[in-house]
Amino acid sequence: MIELLTATDLTAAAELTLINMQPYYKKYGLEWDSTTILTMTEGLSNLQIILDGEPVGILRLSFTDEVCQLRDLQIDSRFQNKGVGKLVLLEVVGIAEKAAVKFIELKVFKVSPAVRLYTRLGYSVQQQDERFFYMQYQFNKAASE
Incomplete structure (x- = not known):
């Protein structure tokens, strides 16, 4: 079972981010x-x-009025590739729905294996540059078409 709680140790969170992102940096x-x-x-x-x-x-x-910006998702390496990221992303959809936004947006390094996960869960590339894909999950696609 996944829970999302307000983080109290932001220094430890920053260190996890550094460890996970160092190869990209x-x-x-x-x-x-x-x-x-x-x-x-x-x-x-x-x-x-x-x-x-x-x-x-x-x-x-x-958050803005229309967008939930997924700014960062870091999983300890011991728990990667076990479905945790997928569970968290499904929770993000619920959070965004409660906030009544139209989109979830994120930026991901093109070489990141997370691109496949985002795509499988319905995110699509809206823009790209030499380093990043700018992806979006849109609610109520049928209503906007």
């Missing part, structure tokens, strides 16, 4: 450290991902 010459990550993320909705009572990751969201 190196590939693209980005010089981030955990302090930079903490500064960039402390104003977001930071939710600790709890699996069967154990903290396994961090989810970061922000």
Whole structure:
């Protein structure tokens, strides 16, 4: 069972992000450290991902009137490839529906294996640049067509 609780240790969350993202930072010459990550993320909705009572990751969201921005989803490497990300993304859909937004948007490195997961769950690429896919999940597709 997945629970999303308000994160209390944002430093640990920043360190998890650094560990998980370091290969991408190196590939693209980005010089981030955990302090930079903490500064960039402390104003977001930071939710600790709890699996069967154990903290396994961090989810970061922000909202506008029409958009839920999935800013970050980091899962501890010991729990990756076990369906946790999918469960969290399904929870995000519920959170976004309750917030009455029209879209969930995210940015993901093109080389990230998470692209396949997002696509399987209904996210589509809206734009891209040399590094990123800018993806969107749209509610009520039939109503807007």
